Amino acid sequence: MLKDTGERVIPENMKITNGLLMEHVARYHFAAEYVSGRVLDFASGSGYGAHIIAKSCKHKVSEVVGVDRDKDAVTYARGTYYHPLTTFLEGDVTDPALPGELGKFDFILSFETIEHIAEEEMFLSNIYQMLKPGGTLILSTPFGEGRGKPCGQTFHVHQLKVEEFHELFDSYKETEFFVQKGVLIQPASVTEERDYPLGIAVCRK
Template identity: 50%
Template structure:
């Protein structure tokens, strides 16, 4: 948590980037130690009714409950690919998923899970680092694989989103793609159609 930790600054920047889209009942999937949940609950206290932080590690959840406790935040242990998770957690107006999809065995099942938990009219903000592609080895020991930029952008075509905006993160800044610039992290802001049937 040192202020000179560049990776930490990038993570915090993603929460700041997402804040204008955050409202209502919020899910932060793979919330980690909880600093992002706490930050959002404080900064968006008027817009957020409840924030649920989910992580699969019990020690991390125990830490979050102590260090980043907030009256609007509830931390829950859970597996993002658990088919019972949507029924257990219910529906959300906003879902945040930062640097998670590269850690799961099946990114498409993961996306299905998020879509099931997102209310019609709700917003998903999801980020992922880029790499060699689905099914390809990565140098990161905890990453199953890292999608290419093209695979990342195509993730959202399977769903009834009214609008998908793709941004690219460079350090703590976010921008639309520019010719000749190589990007390492993509961020998508997806708005679910209001008339979408809940059981897809």
């Protein structure tokens, strides 16, 4: 049994009406409209997201690699979400050796990860190195009071302001921003971003 930390999404232990579950699943179905080729799910947790991508995109993806630093989560994912296109590996998203070990990807997904990471620059550098030229990153994070400021969430280093979130992706050729509230995801341009708790960036290298 995989330990529930209070933030971990384990669909088998949750009701279908659980808001956290629905919000997380919605992001993977949003991403499924974009992905193709070799896909990395960075900080894949219990593995349900990589499984959604493998199942729903099986005709357009060649491989889905889920990476998480929690050994128990990786073991759980392998046992619960087997799919012939999917591989689950133990690894730290800030490990500088990771790009050399994993190679290049056409798509990288990283949902609700960056707010947990103090070594933000190393994390983003790893992503950029592993993304092929012309590849796409889809990354999400909750908005908050800003970098370095307490946010009241036990497992979060901080929660970025909208402006800080946008600045993360200056090295990409093209970036589209979206906002999410519950299962609703829509372009950031149609509303005031600060009215929404979470941002999603779709970045093309």
